[in-house]
Every structure is written in C-alpha cells, then in structure tokens.
Amino acid sequence: xxxxxxxxxxxxxxxxxxxxxxxxxxxxxxxxxxxxxxxxxxxxxxxxxxxxxxxxxxxxxxxxxxxxxxxxxxxxxxxxxxxxxxxxxxxxxxxxxxxxxxxxxxxxxxxxxxxxxxxxxxxxxxxxxxxxxxxxxxxxxxxxxxxxxxxxxxxxxxxxxxxxxxxxxxxxxxxxxxxxxxxxxxxxxxxxxxxxxxxxxxxxxxxxxxxxxxxxxxxxxxxxxxxxxxxxxxxxxxxxxxxxxxxxxxxxxxxxxxxxxxxxxxxxxxxxxxxxxxxxxxxxxxxxxxxxxxxxxxxxxxxxxxxxxxxxxxxxxxxxxxxxxxxxxxxxxxxxxxxxxxxxxxxxxxxxxxxxxxxxxxxxxxxxxxxxxxxxxxxxxxxxxxxxxxxxxxxxxxxxxxxxxxxxxxxxxxxxxxxxxxxxxxxxxxxxxxxxxx
Ligand code: GLC
Numbered sequence: 001x002x003x004x005x006x007x008x009x010x011x012x013x014x015x016x017x018x019x020x021x022x023x024x025x026x027x028x029x030x031x032x033x034x035x036x037x038x039x040x041x042x043x044x045x046x047x048x049x050x051x052x053x054x055x056x057x058x059x060x061x062x063x064x065x066x067x068x069x070x071x072x073x074x075x076x077x078x079x080x081x082x083x084x085x086x087x088x089x090x091x092x093x094x095x096x097x098x099x100x101x102x103x104x105x106x107x108x109x110x111x112x113x114x115x116x117x118x119x120x121x122x123x124x125x126x127x128x129x130x131x132x133x134x135x136x137x138x139x140x141x142x143x144x145x146x147x148x149x150x151x152x153x154x155x156x157x158x159x160x161x162x163x164x165x166x167x168x169x170x171x172x173x174x175x176x177x178x179x180x181x182x183x184x185x186x187x188x189x190x191x192x193x194x195x196x197x198x199x200x201x202x203x204x205x206x207x208x209x210x211x212x213x214x215x216x217x218x219x220x221x222x223x224x225x226x227x228x229x230x231x232x233x234x235x236x237x238x239x240x241x242x243x244x245x246x247x248x249x250x251x252x253x254x255x256x257x258x259x260x261x262x263x264x265x266x267x268x269x270x271x272x273x274x275x276x277x278x279x280x281x282x283x284x285x286x287x288x289x290x291x292x293x294x295x296x297x298x299x300x301x302x303x304x305x306x307x308x309x310x311x312x313x314x315x316x317x318x319x320x321x322x323x324x325x326x327x328x329x330x331x332x333x334x335x336x337x338x339x340x341x342x343x344x345x346x347x348x349x350x351x352x353x354x355x356x357x358x359x360x361x362x363x364x365x366x367x368x369x370x371x372x373x374x375x376x377x378x379x380x381x382x383x384x385x386x387x388x389x390x391x392x393x394x395x396x397x398x399x400x401x402x403x404x405x406x407x408x409x410x411x412x413x414x415x416x417x418x419x420x421x422x423x424x425x426x427x428x429x430x431x432x433x434x435x436x437x438x
Contacts, residue, residue: 043418
C-alpha cells in the first residue's frame with residue numbers, strides 16, 4: 001500500500017507545481033496560498049527539497065515591509081475570473097518591488113518556520129549539496145521568519161494580552177468554522193458585494209457578504225492594524241493560530257541554533273513559553289475544559305469546540321491539566337481520531353461543511369505532532385495509520401466526510417499528498433518533546 005500511495009502523492013505534487021510555486025489544487029485554488037506552501041514543503045523535503053525551498057522563497061519574496069506574509073500570492077498568468085475575490089477586489093498597491101495587485105493583505109497561520117526546519121532536518125538524506133543549500137536557505141529565511149513573528153506578535157496584539165488577533169476568518173485557515181459565527185454576526189452582510197456568477201459552495205450568501213465586507217473595510221482602512229478594536233468589526237484570538245505562532249518560536253530556536261545564534265535561540269524559546277501562558281490565560285475555559293476563540297471586541301469566548309481548540313496540544317509547556325483535558329477530548333465521542341474540524345455532537349456539525357465537520361489532514365498532522373510532543377507515541381502511530389488509510393482508500397482529497405471517509409473538495413490536493421509522504425516516512429518526535437509515556 002505504501003509504495004503505491006507514495007507514488008500517487010508525488011504525482012499530485014508534480015501536477016500542482018507551476019515552475020515557481022505549488023498550487024493547493026489545479027481546480028479550486030489556482031494561486032499560491034501561504035500555509036499550504038508550508039505544509040507542501042514538509043512533504044517535498046523527502047522528494048524534492050530544492051522545490052520546497054523555491055516554494056518558500058517565492059512566498060517570502062512577497063513579504064510586506066511590515067513583516068506580514070500574504071495569505072494568497074496571485075499568479076499573474078491566471079485570469080482574473082478564475083478565482084474570486086481575485087486581484088481586482090483586493091486592489092493592492094505596489095510594494096517592496098512587487099507589482100500592484102500581487103497579493104492579498106491578510107495572513108494565515110505561520111507554519112513556515114516549522115516547515116523550514118523540517119526541510120532542513122531531512123536535507124542530509126539528499127547529500128552534501130542539499131545540506132549546503134539548506135543552510136543557505138535557512139540563512140535567507142531566518143530574518144524574514146522573525147519579521148513575520150514580530151508582525152503577528154506586535155502589530156496584531158490588538159487585545160494587549162500577548163496573543164495575535166486575526167482580522168478575518170480566512171486568516172485562521174479554517175474560514176467557515178463555527179468558531180467565528182458569533183464574532184462574525186457583528187459584521188454587516190452587504191449583499192451588493194457578491195459577484196454575479198461565482199458563489200462559495202461552503203457559505204451562505206449572507207456569510208459570504210460578511211467576509212467580503214470585512215476585506216473591503218480592512219482595505220479601505222489602508223490595511224492598517226492601528227486601533228483594530230476601535231475600527232474593525234472582526235478581531236479574534238484563535239487558539240490554533242496562536243499555538244502555531246508559539247510552535248514557530250520553537251522552530252526558530254532550532255534554526256537559530258544551526259545558524260550559530262544561540263542568544264536568539266533562548267529568546268525564541270522564552271517567547272514560546274510566554275505565548276503558551278497567554279493562550280491558557282485568555283482562551284482556556286475551565287467550565288468546558290477546552291480552548292475557545294476569543295472575540296477581542298466583546299471579551300467573549302466562542303461557545304464552539306472547533307479543532308483549532310485542540311491545537312495547543314502542540315506546545316511542550318502546556319500545563320498538565322490542559323494536556324490531560326485535550327487528550328481526553330481526542331478520545332471522546334465529540335472528536336476521536338482522526339479529529340473532525342468541529343465536534344461531532346455540536347449543534348453546527350455538518351459532515352460536508354468544510355471546516356464545520358470534515359476531517360482535514362493538515363490539522364490532524366499537527367495534532368499528531370502534539371501527541372508526540374507529550375510522549376503519546378502509541379496514539380500518534382495509530383493516528384498516522386488511520387490518516388494514511390483514509391487517503392489510501394479515498395484519494396488525496398482536500399478534506400474527508402467524517403463518518404464514511406469519502407473525499408470532499410478537490411481530489412488532488414497538495415497538502416494532503418505532501419503530509420502523506422511525511423506520515424509514511426517519519427517516526428521521530430520533535431527534539432523538545434517530553435519523555436515518552438505512550
Ligand atoms: C481554503 C482553506 C484554507 C486553504 C485554502 C487553499 O480557503 O480553508 O485553509 O489555505 O483553501 O487551499
């Protein structure tokens with residue numbers, strides 16, 4: 001099974017390579033997406049590290065002077081009507097040597113430091129030249145990754161509590177998750193913003209109009225992050241986003257070590273601890289025993305239990321009661337492994353609803369890492385086996401129906417294929433993992 005699966009995964013990645021970047025899928029997403037690029041690089045580390053580095057470089061070449069890395073980089077060769085909202089809607093000015101209309105101004109979870117570390121870690125298997133290239137690329141990326149963290153940790157700390165806020169559901173990477181339903185209801189639904197032809201199959205027209213309205217407002221404010229709470233209608237602290245932000249600091253500590261910057265390495269480790277503490281302080285609800293998204297404008301926690309609230313499991317400094325509660329959640333009827341994107345017993349559960357129920361490989365890959373970080377090797381192995389089986393039986397789909405496993409969305413999706421390669425090949429726990437108990 002694994003040789004065949006391996007070959008099919010490589011084929012998906014080859015098909016989705018454009019020459020300068022990988023698209024998430026040829027059918028639905030014809031441009032470059034930020035966190036997709038990171039997950040794709042993790043798989044390319046095994047079969048084509050040069051392409052992984054090229055993909056990351058293409059993305060980071062579009063980084064803004066303020067440090068933000070755009071969530072979509074538009075391919076100028078793709079016609080405007082191939083994707084909505086496309087370059088014309090974003091109406092980006094030229095910046096940092098980029099042509100006008102080159103990207104969006106939103107971000108996505110910063111998985112890139114982790115991806116760069118993973119590509120570096122596997123370089124030795126490809127020979128001395130690959131190791132040399134990996135060092136060069138790490139050196140190029142490191143200050144850019146640091147700038148990305150500083151943007152998120154500083155300009156996006158709208159709540160002042162040490163966490164990054166997202167200003168749009170798309171920034172979480174989990175666009176239509178029920179975690180945003182409450183906060184999103186504050187944004188008006190201006191139906192005149194809807195495009196004539198294309199609708200998003202995963203959203204009602206009202207929701208879609210709210211999404212577009214938030215982009216328009218952020219755009220009309222010059223994409224500024226000053227006084228977000230006063231000016232912007234969606235300002236939310238997402239547990240998954242911030243868990244990834246902290247994990248990025250741990251990866252940066254490892255990268256700084258390789259680059260001989262040990263002072264910076266300890267600063268990154270300290271930052272990871274501070275973010276971990278802030279996640280617990282601000283997003284943990286002792287009554288539900290779960291991490292929830294916080295609406296920074298109202299101070300309220302979303303009642304939804306989304307998979308994003310399980311991702312703090314990735315953090316080695318998460319306190320024992322929280323670790324125990326998340327592990328219990330993972331084996332409860334609400335989630336189970338592989339975890340759906342939203343609790344199976346919740347009122348908004350929708351088995352075909354994108355981030356409202358289906359299983360996604362990337363978040364499960366992150367959860368597997370969380371299990372390894374906390375010494376749960378046996379559960380991590382079992383999760384790997386189930387994910388691999390799912391993809392083998394159904395294909396490299398974008399996401400999967402959480403009850404029968406059938407594939408949903410694009411059938412040749414890059415991060416599904418890429419992470420499958422990693423699940424097939426890698427059994428190691430992160431260097432900072434706690435002692436094995438699994
Ligand atoms: C969808 C997903 C997002 C992903 C993008 C490209 O918008 O919600 O996480 O990055 O597609 O694959």
